[in-house]
Amino acid sequence: MIKAGTNPYPRKFFPKVALAAMIETLKSQGYTVIAPTLCRDVVKLRPITGSDEIARGVRDVQDGGHYRLEQGDEALFFDCAVGPDSAKAYFFPARQELFALDIERGRFVPHQSRVQTPKLALFGLRPCDLAAIRVQDRVFAGTEPAGRKQCEAELYYSRARAESLLIVVNCTRPGGTCFCDSMGSGPKAVEGFDVAMTELRSGFVMEAGSETGMSLLRDLPVRDPSPAELELADLKTDLASKHMGRTLDTRGIVELLDSNIEHPRWDKVAARCLSCGNCTMVCPTCFCSTVSDSSDLAVKRATRTRHWESCFTHRFSYTTTGPHRHTIRGRYRHWMRHKLGTWWEQFGTSGCVGCGRCITWCPVGIDLTEETAAIRDSSPKVEHEANFPLESEVTK
Ligand code: SF4
Ligand code: SF4
Incomplete structure (x- = not known):
C-alpha cells in the first residue's frame, strides 16, 4: 500500500x-x-x-x-x-x-x-x-x-x-x-x-x-x-x-487530561453514564476481550471462547481484592483518557479516529468532544504544544 x-x-x-x-x-x-x-x-x-x-x-x-x-x-x-x-x-x-x-x-x-x-x-x-x-x-x-x-x-x-x-x-x-x-x-x-x-x-x-x-x-x-x-x-x-457534525480541539490534549484527573466534570458525566458499555462495543478501535470456558451438555467437549469485553463492566478491573475501578466516574475517565491520551504512550497513535459512533449510540448521548471542551474551558490556559500529530502524519 x-x-x-x-x-x-x-x-x-x-x-x-x-x-x-x-x-x-x-x-x-x-x-x-x-x-x-x-x-x-x-x-x-x-x-x-x-x-x-x-x-x-x-x-x-x-x-x-x-x-x-x-x-x-x-x-x-x-x-x-x-x-x-x-x-x-x-x-x-x-x-x-x-x-x-x-x-x-x-x-x-x-x-x-x-x-x-x-x-x-x-x-x-x-x-x-x-x-x-x-x-x-x-x-x-x-x-x-x-x-x-x-x-x-x-x-x-x-x-x-x-x-x-x-x-x-x-x-x-x-x-x-x-x-x-x-x-x-x-x-x-x-x-x-x-x-x-x-x-x-x-x-x-x-x-x-x-x-x-x-x-x-x-x-x-x-x-x-x-x-x-x-x-x-x-x-x-x-x-x-x-461541515463536520462535531469538532475536537486536540491541542495538548494528553497533558490537558493528565492535569485534570480530579476535575468535577468527571462527576457530572458519571451522574449520566449508565456504564452500559455501548460506546466500547461500537468503537472501531476498542480491543479488549476476555475468555470463558464451557462444556457441552454431555461433557464430551470443553471449549475456550474469546469475546469482546468492555472497560465499563464491574468485572473488567477485578483483581484479588475486588474491582479497582469501582466507580462509573473512574471507568468513564479511564476510557476517555485512554482513547485520547494514554493510547499515544501505548501505541504511538490516538485511540480515537473521530467516527462519532460512541456519541450516537450512547443511550444518554454522552459526547467526548463536549466533555473534553468542558474540561478545557474550565482549566487554566497552558501553552499547548502540538503534541498530537494528525493520524495521517504518523509514520507506520
Ligand atoms: S469517536 Fe473515537 S472513541 Fe468514539 S467510537 Fe469513534 S473512534 Fe471510538
Ligand atoms: S455508551 Fe454512554 S452510558 Fe453507556 S457506558 Fe458509554 S458513556 Fe456510559
Whole structure:
C-alpha cells in the first residue's frame, strides 16, 4: 500500500451502471463482499451478493443518542455516514472459539481445527474506518516488544487482514456526530487503501492505492476523468471537511487530561453514564476481550471462547481484592483518557479516529468532544504544544 502523497496511480472515472459488474468481479476473485446494507432501519456492514443490496437512496440523521434514516437521493449509493458496526467485527470477531478439548476415556484430547480465515472485500468503508484498521493493526499485528508471539486471535487477525481488500468511499456528507477532520483521519482517505472512491451522481472518481487495487481497476470499465469530474470530487470532500457534525480541539490534549484527573466534570458525566458499555462495543478501535470456558451438555467437549469485553463492566478491573475501578466516574475517565491520551504512550497513535459512533449510540448521548471542551474551558490556559500529530502524519 502507498503512503500519503506518493500515489503513482492516476485517478479514473467509473460509471455507476458498472457497479454490479464490479461486485461480480470481486466475487469471481473469491472475495466475500461486505458493504453498507439496510438492516431494520439501520445501515450495517453485511455480506452482499449484488449491488442492489447496498443501502442506496437513504441518508442518516445522527446526534448524541440519536440515529434515524430518511429518504435520500436515489442516485447515491453511499450517502450515509458510519452505522454502529465497523470493520472491527470482521477481523476481530465479537465471539471466537480459541480451542476445544475432547474428553475421551477420562483424558483431554486437543480438538484444534484452525478457523478458516475469509477473503474479504470491505466495500464502502469510510476513511475513519480505514484509520481505525491501522490503529488495530498496531494492537493486534504489532511486533512490539521485539520477538512477541501472537496468540491465536491475533494470528487470525493478521491472516484476515492479509487477505482483505479495502475499498474506501470518501465522505461527501459527514454525519452529525462525525469529527474525523479534527483527528486527521478523514473525510478523504490518503493512504492505506486498495481503492478509494468519491461518489458523484453519475459515477465514482476512483484511485488505486495498491497494486491489488490497480489490478482491480484494470478489470473494470474505467475511463480517464474529465477535469470537471476531478474538480467536483475534490470540492465535495473539501466541503465535507468544513461541515463536520462535531469538532475536537486536540491541542495538548494528553497533558490537558493528565492535569485534570480530579476535575468535577468527571462527576457530572458519571451522574449520566449508565456504564452500559455501548460506546466500547461500537468503537472501531476498542480491543479488549476476555475468555470463558464451557462444556457441552454431555461433557464430551470443553471449549475456550474469546469475546469482546468492555472497560465499563464491574468485572473488567477485578483483581484479588475486588474491582479497582469501582466507580462509573473512574471507568468513564479511564476510557476517555485512554482513547485520547494514554493510547499515544501505548501505541504511538490516538485511540480515537473521530467516527462519532460512541456519541450516537450512547443511550444518554454522552459526547467526548463536549466533555473534553468542558474540561478545557474550565482549566487554566497552558501553552499547548502540538503534541498530537494528525493520524495521517504518523509514520507506520
Ligand atoms: S472513541 Fe468514539 S469517536 Fe473515537 S473512534 Fe471510538 S467510537 Fe469513534
Ligand atoms: S458513556 Fe454512554 S455508551 Fe458509554 S457506558 Fe456510559 S452510558 Fe453507556
